[in-house]
């Protein structure tokens with residue numbers, strides 16, 4: 677049965693609901709864009725996008741994230757290089773770097789004459805990284821609601837110390853990912869990419885692992901059809917692509933040493 681959810685799942689696996697809303701429709705139409713026009717963002721767009729980001733829930737209202745807006749072509753070019761040559765970073769008019777930021781909270785505690793050893797834990801790094809991700813996703817949805825396009829850049833974690841130096845980060849801050857924002861270039865608008873059937877990710881009261889196999893096999897077919905439609909260069913099944921991504925430390929683009937690097941950058945020193 678074809679429904680509003682079909683592009684996200686394919687006809688076979690669209691959930692059996694017709695309930696939707698403008699917000700849900702917008703989120704269902706998300707696609708990452710990797711080619712941008714040079715046009716600037718409309719006046720006020722950045723401020724509105726950041727207000728949306730700041731409106732995300734944040735652990736204990738600590739707001740342990742920050743964002744750096746990069747528009748300088750030279751800095752964007754260096755970011756693109758550090759991300760393994762991702763040209764869309766240079767093309768987009770606005771490149772946001774989302775930070776896990778425990779420096780502000782450390783300063784606030786010091787200003788109050790209080791200790792802040794709790795900041796040196798894995799838990800507080802996670803709090804900051806989760807806060808940054810929630811804020812960024814709100815930014816992403818807000819941008820798309822304005823007719824703009826986005827793509828996250830996790831590759832900013834390939835060389836975190838070089839990125840930190842480039843934008844002058846103090847200890848206990850780190851870029852967790854970047855986000856390109858701009859108007860999609862003609863022909864680069866992308867398409868809605870199917871996701872796993874809900875049967876694989878939605879568990880009724882109790883987690884089921886083996887029961888996901890059939891849904892995963894159907895997802896391989898849905899992704900194969902998507903790649904054919906998009907004339908994608910890859911014919912690799914999703915399961916093979918995903919398995920390769922975690923095959924060994926060498927498949928993590930240098931990020932397998934992230935724990936040591938983040939410790940040098942002032943995170944989880946207590947662990």
Ligand SMILES: Cc1cc2nc3c(=O)[nH]c(=O)nc-3n(C[C@H](O)[C@H](O)[C@H](O)COP(=O)(O)O)c2cc1C
Pocket residue numbers: 706707708709710759762827828829830831832853866867868869
């Ligand atoms: C945290 C994160 C990091 C990502 N990093 C990159 C990246 O470095 N380069 C890139 O081209 N896409 C990146 N992506 C985009 C994903 O590849 C994309 O979201 C996924 O393939 C699904 O496609 P869609 O967003 O078009 O639905 C990233 C996405 C997330 C959430």
